[in-house]
Amino acid sequence: MKPETCAKIFSQRETVKGHFLMIVKAPVSFREAIPGQFIMVRLEGGNSPFLSRPFSIYSIYSRGDDTFVEIFYKVVGKGTDAFSRLREGASLDILGPLGRGFDVPASCRKVALVAGGIGVAPLSFLAQRCGEDIPGTEVICYLGAGSSEALAGLDRLEKICSTVEISTDDGSRGYHGSVTGLLKRDMDLYADDDTRIYSCGPRPMLRGLQELLKGRPPGTCQVSLEERMACGIGACLGCVARIRSDGEKGGMVRVCKEGPVFDIDRVEFGE
Ligand SMILES: Cc1cc2nc3c(=O)[nH]c(=O)nc-3n(C[C@H](O)[C@H](O)[C@H](O)COP(=O)(O)OP(=O)(O)OC[C@H]3O[C@@H](n4cnc5c(N)ncnc54)[C@H](O)[C@@H]3O)c2cc1C
Numbered sequence: 001m002k003p004e005t006c007a008k009i010f011s012q013r014e015t016v017k018g019h020f021l022m023i024v025k026a027p028v029s030f031r032e033a034i035p036g037q038f039i040m041v042r043l044e045g046g047n048s049p050f051l052s053r054p055f056s057i058y059s060i061y062s063r064g065d066d067t068f069v070e071i072f073y074k075v076v077g078k079g080t081d082a083f084s085r086l087r088e089g090a091s092l093d094i095l096g097p098l099g100r101g102f103d104v105p106a107s108c109r110k111v112a113l114v115a116g117g118i119g120v121a122p123l124s125f126l127a128q129r130c131g132e133d134i135p136g137t138e139v140i141c142y143l144g145a146g147s148s149e150a151l152a153g154l155d156r157l158e159k160i161c162s163t164v165e166i167s168t169d170d171g172s173r174g175y176h177g178s179v180t181g182l183l184k185r186d187m188d189l190y191a192d193d194d195t196r197i198y199s200c201g202p203r204p205m206l207r208g209l210q211e212l213l214k215g216r217p218p219g220t221c222q223v224s225l226e227e228r229m230a231c232g233i234g235a236c237l238g239c240v241a242r243i244r245s246d247g248e249k250g251g252m253v254r255v256c257k258e259g260p261v262f263d264i265d266r267v268e269f270g271e
């Protein structure tokens, strides 16, 4: 099992209202991380008032011998609020990289990313890696949010993706409606075998995407599930989700260990 490590915050800033980009100096082992993997974070020392919180890896880079991990998060409760108040030099306990990331076949020529809100975090890292590892692959990102002010992570996506398509629920920017509605408009572009779709976002959005992709071959689309997690390492069973194990039979699996990335056709989203 990987040990928890004390890590220092290198920088932190609010990018879009309520969304923070935190850069943490991390152990060199993080260089091996792949998009879709995550990190457990808590206030240093274990005497914090809350358990560790899971965050996707937004990016990783090295400068000399140092390794830096970027976390892009939205403040939703007491843990994320406490993190947002930390400044450069503050210490955190971190554990990772954890879980199973996205699979991108080397033969892939077109990638569609479907991001709902802060679900953009693991997909942005995936877009970056596709550009580096499979040059020539077209990466199109569909980014959805409630309104134009809530479009988090857009600046970076515009730098690393071939195209960024935007939807907002209130119509203040881009397509007026859901991000799956926007993807539906373009579905004919993603009919070929060398195309893959990757997604992360709220459950209702993922359920809508599963519906839209019905009839597509298994493996066409992978999603990252953001279940609530306590340990992040498979020990507490706090994160189980129902996944179809063989196309018919259901099974409860630990999202932190067997996921968080799954083929969308295997996920049972329920009502
Ligand atoms: C694998 C994984 C990767 C994640 N990556 C990111 C990321 O990159 N950026 C980011 O902002 N968030 C991410 N999350 C979600 C993040 O972990 C939660 O927002 C965070 O734990 C909330 O902690 P809190 O103490 O602020 O909120 P709490 O006080 O614990 O809860 C506040 C509210 O948020 C809801 N909530 C809490 N946890 C989750 C969750 N996991 N999913 C949906 N709703 C939740 C609660 O139901 C409640 O309504 C990820 C979750 C997982 C499992």
Ligand code: FES
Binding pocket: 228, 229, 230, 231, 232, 233, 234, 235, 236, 237, 238, 239, 240, 254, 255, 256, 257
């Ligand atoms: S969070 Fe403990 S088993 Fe997954």
